[in-house]
Amino acid sequence: MSTPEQNAPVQTAGAAEESRPSLSALLLDPSFWADWASVVGLVGLVIVFGIAQPVFLSIANLQALLLAAAILVVLSIGQTFVVATAGIDLSLAAAVMLGAIILGLVNAAGWGIFLACVLAVLATSAVGFLNGVLITAGKIPDFVVTLGTLSGITGLGLILSGGEPTMVGSTFLLKLASGSFGPFGYPVWVAIAAVIVAHIALYHTRFGVHLLATGGQVESAGALGIRTNRVKIAAYTISGFCAGIASLLLVARIGSAEPLINTSLLLNSVAAVVLGGVSLFGGRASILGPAIGALMLTALVNGLTLLSVSAFYQPLAVGAIVVLAALIMRYQK
Amino acid sequence: MSATHHIPSSDAILACEGLSKHFGGIRAFTDVAFQARRGEVTAVIGDNGAGKSTLIRCLVGVHVPDGGEIFFDGRPRPFANPDEARKAGIETVHQNLALIDELTVAQNLFLNREIVRRIGPIALLDRKAMREQARAMLSRLSINMPSVNQRVRRLSGGQRQAISICRAAGSGAKLVVMDEPTAALGVQETGNVEALIRRLREQEVSVILVSHNFDQVRRLSDQIWVMRAGRMVATVRSSETTGNELVALVTGAA
Ligand SMILES: Nc1ncnc2c1ncn2[C@@H]1O[C@H](COP(=O)(O)OP(=O)(O)OP(=O)(O)O)[C@@H](O)[C@H]1O
Numbered sequence: 001m002s003t004p005e006q007n008a009p010v011q012t013a014g015a016a017e018e019s020r021p022s023l024s025a026l027l028l029d030p031s032f033w034a035d036w037a038s039v040v041g042l043v044g045l046v047i048v049f050g051i052a053q054p055v056f057l058s059i060a061n062l063q064a065l066l067l068a069a070a071i072l073v074v075l076s077i078g079q080t081f082v083v084a085t086a087g088i089d090l091s092l093a094a095a096v097m098l099g100a101i102i103l104g105l106v107n108a109a110g111w112g113i114f115l116a117c118v119l120a121v122l123a124t125s126a127v128g129f130l131n132g133v134l135i136t137a138g139k140i141p142d143f144v145v146t147l148g149t150l151s152g153i154t155g156l157g158l159i160l161s162g163g164e165p166t167m168v169g170s171t172f173l174l175k176l177a178s179g180s181f182g183p184f185g186y187p188v189w190v191a192i193a194a195v196i197v198a199h200i201a202l203y204h205t206r207f208g209v210h211l212l213a214t215g216g217q218v219e220s221a222g223a224l225g226i227r228t229n230r231v232k233i234a235a236y237t238i239s240g241f242c243a244g245i246a247s248l249l250l251v252a253r254i255g256s257a258e259p260l261i262n263t264s265l266l267l268n269s270v271a272a273v274v275l276g277g278v279s280l281f282g283g284r285a286s287i288l289g290p291a292i293g294a295l296m297l298t299a300l301v302n303g304l305t306l307l308s309v310s311a312f313y314q315p316l317a318v319g320a321i322v323v324l325a326a327l328i329m330r331y332q333k
Numbered sequence: 334m335s336a337t338h339h340i341p342s343s344d345a346i347l348a349c350e351g352l353s354k355h356f357g358g359i360r361a362f363t364d365v366a367f368q369a370r371r372g373e374v375t376a377v378i379g380d381n382g383a384g385k386s387t388l389i390r391c392l393v394g395v396h397v398p399d400g401g402e403i404f405f406d407g408r409p410r411p412f413a414n415p416d417e418a419r420k421a422g423i424e425t426v427h428q429n430l431a432l433i434d435e436l437t438v439a440q441n442l443f444l445n446r447e448i449v450r451r452i453g454p455i456a457l458l459d460r461k462a463m464r465e466q467a468r469a470m471l472s473r474l475s476i477n478m479p480s481v482n483q484r485v486r487r488l489s490g491g492q493r494q495a496i497s498i499c500r501a502a503g504s505g506a507k508l509v510v511m512d513e514p515t516a517a518l519g520v521q522e523t524g525n526v527e528a529l530i531r532r533l534r535e536q537e538v539s540v541i542l543v544s545h546n547f548d549q550v551r552r553l554s555d556q557i558w559v560m561r562a563g564r565m566v567a568t569v570r571s572s573e574t575t576g577n578e579l580v581a582l583v584t585g586a587a
């Protein structure tokens with residue numbers, strides 16, 4: 001007679017999972033492709049574009065690509081924290097605009113560029129905090145709240161700026177945009193720092209575990225004493241903070257603060273999160289995945305431009321890739 | 334039959350008086366008085382929907398009751414939320430609110446009680462220590478788990494139940510509350526949990542046990558409380574009752 005635990009089917013299945021599957025089994029497993037979608041996509045794009053247009057692989061183009069990706073990487077990180085709680089932040093790109101306008105106005109008022117940057121980041125963080133409070137304390141669905149703040153911020157930005165762009169001629173921002181350290185420009189280093197800090201916060205702190213628990217099963221997390229509302233508010237505040245950092249990078253890059261919302265930033269931040277294997281149902285997230293997803297989307301636009309494909313086709317390509325990625329995600333473990 | 338008065342209140346580790354809870358128009362329970370004595374195993378029985386789980390959730394801070402008083406160690410209004418209940422030394426195995434599917438076994442065992450290392454102002458998770466202690470906790474309760482790094486989603490109902498019992502019992506709590514802990518378990522695993530409850534009692538840990546198994550309740554508990562349709566209808570010493578009497582109390586056929 002064998003004891004029950006020796007022949008319990010579930011436990012043998014569990015034991016099998018611990019042993020390493022063979023490479024061919026791994027390559028045939030759809031969940032492998034789902035988990036690594038952004039890496040596979042990036043490698044695929046680099047190969048295709050590299051063959052079709054060798055300039056794509058030149059050091060100068062790769063550096064430009066990374067520089068162009070920095071803003072989206074930072075935004076995707078913010079979106080990741082929100083999506084990990086099973087939410088979504090639709091006000092992200094509008095918050096970037098608000099941050100830029102506040103930066104421009106405070107700087108133009110002669111209060112100094114540092115104060116301008118700090119106030120911009122504080123304002124976007126406050127928008128995130130407000131989102132979180134309305135969603136949790138107000139018990140309003142996330143997309144309704146963030147759609148509302150998207151509209152509210154748009155109006156606020158137009159009112160504050162009078163609909164006019166503000167030139168920001170600051171040597172600090174000029175250095176930030178054009179300076180470099182080692183192989184990368186400063187914006188790339190900002191994005192790298194954001195990835196490292198976010199990765200540590202997600203995987204190596206209590207907050208990170210509580211964030212995933214809140215996104216996974218909010219009631220169970222609450223029954224174990226996790227303050228799930230605070231966790232959600234923190235996630236939206238982080239998203240707002242990332243929008244603030246992105247607004248600094250944006251103003252530095254274009255040299256002025258424009259009362260315009262770049263909606264493709266919002267769509268691409270969600271797309272990068274999906275490509276990065278983060279579950280839109282919450283509870284499952286990584287930072288490297290969305291960061292690589294953001295790189296991949298930027299590489300797509302960069303490569304299509306080099307191939308002289310009309311800019312009109314770029315949103316179409318991004319949309320197709322995101323839907324494809326979402327289809328693959330259905331096979332995720 | 335109601336024998337509440339013969340238990341001196343100073344003995345109670347957790348008690349309530351006049352407790353009520355409604356969900357919209359649904360009455361979960363009304364005007365419930367209950368107490369669990371220190372160092373005893375206190376059982377709560379009753380048919381499906383009688384209000385047992387909701388009572389437990391009110392007692393450990395998950396739900397806020399509509400009215401009435403709760404006392405822990407004689408102190409009124411003890412917990413505003415489950416975190417305070419856990420910090421006061423109450424661990425609960427909830428009937429449905431148990432594990433986070435996407436987290437690993439070790440992460441679930443240490444959820445909201447993570448071990449951290451401090452590096453200056455930053456507290457980082459000590460994942461290695463948690464994995465090792467998780468293995469030790471599981472093996473102490475002879476729970477068979479392929480790996481503590483496995484996501485809980487893949488585990489069987491019994492394994493999941495075992496983890497949530499392990500989390501509650503393995504942490505040095507003063508009071509362990511278990512809502513139908515053996516409902517999903519096989520014969521041998523049920524035996525393990527019953528042995529665990531006896532061991533907790535020997536270590537003078539108080540236990541509140543919700544169960545539908547009257548034989549189990551009579552074997553394990555010191556005092557039995559009976560709920561019927563949202564009311565606490567009776568309480569008896571386990572040694573002085575019979576299975577037939579419990580059936581009669583639960584169904585109201587007495
Ligand atoms: N969160 C809730 N929202 C609405 N109604 C609820 C909620 N929780 C419990 N109820 C209702 O309260 C009543 C008591 O439920 P409860 O879960 O406490 O019963 P129980 O005695 O634990 O039953 P069982 O033996 O089946 O576990 C039921 O009518 C149930 O539908």
Ligand SMILES: [Mg+2]
Binds near residue numbers: 385386387428512
């Ligand atoms: Mg119940």
